[in-house]
Amino acid sequence: MFIQIAIYGLLIALFPLAIVWASKDSNKYRKLIAVTLFLTFDLIIFGAFTRLTDSGLGCPDWPGCYGQANPFQAHNEIKAAEALMPTGPVTVMKAWIEMIHRYLATCVGVLITAQMIIAWWRRSSLRHSPWLATTLFVLVLIQGAFGKWTVTMKLQPIIVTIHLLLALTLLSLLVWAWMRESPPLVVSVQAWLRRLLPIVFLVLLAQIALGGWVSTNYAALACHDYPSCNGEVIPDLDFEHAYVLWRELGKTASGDYLPHSALVTIQWVHRSFAWIVFLSLGLTAFLCRKHEVLRANSNAIIAVLLMQFLSGVATVYFSWPLAIAVLHNAGAALLVLLLSMLNYRARAST
Known part of the structure; x- marks a missing residue:
């Protein structure tokens, strides 16, 4: 199941990676950071939508949904839970919102992993040290752990709040990584x-x-x-x-x-x-x-x-x-x- 979800995230990530690859931008590494920054911002907004629609427990286990990689496969379990509590945390719509959030998060994780690999591979030619890219990679792993605990600890407020703050820290560091690859301003x-x-x-x-x-x-x-x-x-x-x-x-x-x-x-x-x-x-x-x-x-x-x-x-x-x-x-x-x-x-x- 975990491998299936990772494959979904990789497949979604292929589209922004293709955009970067086809770009005429002379600095494709900077373009990759910009695309990752844009998708991270979108992911934060979608995370807010997930929380505000009470979809955080739309799939009450992690990383999948009732042990399956997508809500299609878990349809019977979801419908049974929805029949018991029609306005409860588990519905078909909430399950899809929650799993789309996880797929997008996996996609961002793939893109940040790509940044780190490129930063170390091209460390002699890039303008800056690869350690910021490595920090982003470690941070996205920690963020993934808090995403898991958000579900397994049943939306405990401190866990969800830290999850939000880590997402914004990730956003801020991506801004920093993007801007330091940009031409300097006087x-x-x-x-x-x-x-x-x-x-x-x-x-x-x-x-x-x-x-x-x-x-x-x-x-x-x-x-x-x-x-x-x-x-x-x-x-x-x-x-x-x-x-x-x-x-x-x-x-x-x-x-x-x-x-x-x-x-x-x-x-x-x-x-x-x-x-x-x-x-x-x-x-x-x-x-x-x-x-x-x-x-x-x-x-x-x-x-x-x-x-x-x-x-x-x-x-x-x-x-x-x-x-x-x-x-x-x-x-x-x-x-x-x-x-x-x-x-x-x-x-x-x-």
């Missing part, structure tokens, strides 16, 4: 601004971790209004249960049901910290706009920040529609991508 950035950008990047990751904690605990609608939370500026907060990391989904550390006040706390902290991110990232992007080479990148960050604010508020007001929720997740990934580019350009400045 730009002079003040030392204090170069030091500020990594700090702002960590602030963004902290907010994404808080947002992941909201999503993995199903706390998106714990506050039904905005800017207040259930009619209060500061509601009753329950930090005792909200941020206990090692616990089952929907349960406290002691095994009781998670109180609603904990979900309110998770939502309120995320939306409150969002203002820190909005101001710090917005101001940093505004300061970077003074450099002509960084202007387009900075303008894109400001535009996505505004989109994030609007999509976050719309998620509350329209009671968490799927399309807007996926858009909000995509905006977070896009901010990571854009801020990684900005960090690289500032660091590579003269």
Whole structure:
């Protein structure tokens, strides 16, 4: 079964590999990184779609589906589970969503493996050391392990949140790998601004971790209004249960049901910290706009920040529609991508 799934991933990967091979780009290695970056971004969005449609347990085992390599072969088992719980975690549609996510993840793994092999094979002619490509390979293996634990540990919030953060780390490192293969830019950035950008990047990751904690605990609608939370500026907060990391989904550390006040706390902290991110990232992007080479990148960050604010508020007001929720997740990934580019350009400045 594992070999069958690996073959599916390899077959899917043949298409982007063929695009790279047929490309007229003089630097095909850079083209391979760019294609991998694009598909990783897509995979993160599809992963968000998988989570938001409650398809994470659409196939309740790993790496296959009821011991089979695809939902066609497991059709009888899936239909039986769906008949028992028509609105439960296992349906034919959710099984396909989950397995497509796994096939795409395997495809990205194949492409990153190809990057590492090429980086070591051509290490004498490539501009940079192959160790970043090797780091990406190790990271994708760790990410695969967390993908497995996401299923086998029944969507435990800390596992799912780490899975998300690892995906975004992979995205950021792919940006770095792609940009260092690009022609260098001539730009002079003040030392204090170069030091500020990594700090702002960590602030963004902290907010994404808080947002992941909201999503993995199903706390998106714990506050039904905005800017207040259930009619209060500061509601009753329950930090005792909200941020206990090692616990089952929907349960406290002691095994009781998670109180609603904990979900309110998770939502309120995320939306409150969002203002820190909005101001710090917005101001940093505004300061970077003074450099002509960084202007387009900075303008894109400001535009996505505004989109994030609007999509976050719309998620509350329209009671968490799927399309807007996926858009909000995509905006977070896009901010990571854009801020990684900005960090690289500032660091590579003269």
